[in-house]
Each structure stands twice: as structure tokens, then as C-alpha cells.
């Protein structure tokens with residue numbers, strides 16, 4: 009069993025640049041993002057998420073039976089949001 013406990017997950021407006029915990033892409037100043045605060049195996053963590061990436065994580069969690077275990081910055085950002093102002097910065101095909 010992994011000791012995961014989420015304290016909160018709230019919407020914020022970025023006041024500085026963040027990095028999405030799922031896809032590793034930037035969250036730009038002024039963008040809305042989700043801030044997740046949790047404890048994982050005794051370590052406090054505070055992650056920023058794109059909305060669509062949090063959705064992707066939740067989808068995966070459902071498939072895995074309710075837990076969302078993932079490697080930081082290794083996820084694929086859902087394509088729905090790609091192609092805005094900041095297209096794939098240094099994207100790998």
C-alpha cells in the first residue's frame with residue numbers, strides 16, 4: 009500500500025511560472041491551474057496541474073482501481089489543449 013493522502017486540490021491563477029506534475033510542460037503566468045497538496049509515503053508534496061492533465065490522471069486512476077500513481081513529468085498532455093499560443097515548446101514527436 010502506498011501512503012497517499014490528498015489535503016486539497018484547488019484552482020489557482022499562476023502568479024509565476026509552474027511546471028505541470030503530469031506532462032512537465034509550463035503553466036504560464038496568468039493561466040488557471042490546479043494546485044494539489046498531498047502527502048505521499050510521508051513526504052509532503054505540492055504539485056501544479058493543467059486541468060486536462062488532472063483529468064488524464066483521474067482517468068488513469070479509475071482504470072487502476074482508484075489510485076493515481078505516476079512518474080512526475082512523464083505523462084502525455086491531452087491533445088485538446090495543445091495548439092494554443094504556446095505550441096509544443098521543444099516538443100518531441
Ligand SMILES: [Zn+2]
Nearest residue numbers: 028031058061
Ligand atoms: Zn500538464
